[in-house]
Amino acid sequence: MPEAYLNLIRQASSASDIPIIASLNGVTSEGWTEYAKEMAEAGASAVELNVYYIPANLDTTGREVEQRYVDIIKAVKGAVDVPVAVKLNPFFSAMGEMATRFVEAGADGLLLFNRFYQPDFDLDELEVVPDLELSSPSEIRLPLLWIAVLHGRVNASLAATSGVQTPTEIIKYTMAGADAVMTASALLRNGTGHIKTLVDGMSEWMDRRGYESVEQMKGSMSQQNVADPAAFERANYIKVLGSFKSPYIA
Numbered sequence: 399m400p401e402a403y404l405n406l407i408r409q410a411s412s413a414s415d416i417p418i419i420a421s422l423n424g425v426t427s428e429g430w431t432e433y434a435k436e437m438a439e440a441g442a443s444a445v446e447l448n449v450y451y452i453p454a455n456l457d458t459t460g461r462e463v464e465q466r467y468v469d470i471i472k473a474v475k476g477a478v479d480v481p482v483a484v485k486l487n488p489f490f491s492a493m494g495e496m497a498t499r500f501v502e503a504g505a506d507g508l509l510l511f512n513r514f515y516q517p518d519f520d521l522d523e524l525e526v527v528p529d530l531e532l533s534s535p536s537e538i539r540l541p542l543l544w545i546a547v548l549h550g551r552v553n554a555s556l557a558a559t560s561g562v563q564t565p566t567e568i569i570k571y572t573m574a575g576a577d578a579v580m581t582a583s584a585l586l587r588n589g590t591g592h593i594k595t596l597v598d599g600m601s602e603w604m605d606r607r608g609y610e611s612v613e614q615m616k617g618s619m620s621q622q623n624v625a626d627p628a629a630f631e632r633a634n635y636i637k638v639l640g641s642f643k644s645p646y647i648a
């Protein structure tokens with residue numbers, strides 16, 4: 399574990415009143431518990447697990463991938479006293495069952511979703527190149543769907559991550575049922591002062607609409623709470639297509 403990261407946790411947790419959540423990234427099943435313990439000892443109020451694993455080996459089954467997550471959660475949960483959250487990848491075939499299994503394995507929080515690095519091709523050099531693109535608001539759709547479906551149905555906090563640039567995305571995620579909303583790209587674009595813009599913008603919107611608390615908004619548009627729960631499922635596909643307009647389609 400780079401000592402520099404542990405030092406950052408130490409400094410941040412002693413300098414700030416807000417809980418500092420350490421992020422533990424890894425690929426293999428080795429080493430997680432030791433690092434998690436060191437993070438908690440350094441002052442982290444919680445540990446977030448980011449299992450960054452692309453099963454490019456064609457023999458690996460879906461169940462094996464899932465089990466890898468479950469085993470890591472169990473191991474880390476058994477090693478630390480602080481809450482443990484897991485950053486889900488968006489590619490599980492049955493997200494609901496996976497979320498349930500992760501919570502049964504000990505996850506106190508689920509983050510939706512990990513944004514996997516996807517390489518690009520340089521057509522001049524014919525090389526695979528790393529090209530990190532910052533996110534855009536259109537990326538909230540998939541996490542928004544699954545937070546809305548999971549809200550009130552799994553015994554874990556739900557955190558939204560992907561696409562938050564303005565207060566609008568935070569409000570949508572909260573209404574879907576997120577207990578926490580995270581942002582990275584927007585801060586890299588606009589600087590940390592943008593946090594105030596986001597928080598103030600959300601407060602102003604709530605005042606205008608007469609919301610008295612975040613709690614009142616939370617989950618108000620989750621699948622269990624909307625008038626048309628099928629709007630989250632394929633049953634609505636025909637309606638979605640019907641709503642699409644193009645000057646090239648009669």
Ligand SMILES: Cc1cc2nc3c(=O)[nH]c(=O)nc-3n(C[C@H](O)[C@H](O)[C@H](O)COP(=O)(O)O)c2cc1C
Binds near residue numbers: 512580581
């Ligand atoms: C430059 C950069 C570095 C990142 N590093 C990490 C990382 O080390 N661990 C991690 O879990 N996520 C990392 N992320 C992903 C973010 O935590 C976040 O999940 C993702 O960017 C989606 O949120 P956003 O749309 O607000 O950017 C990184 C993202 C960016 C843009």
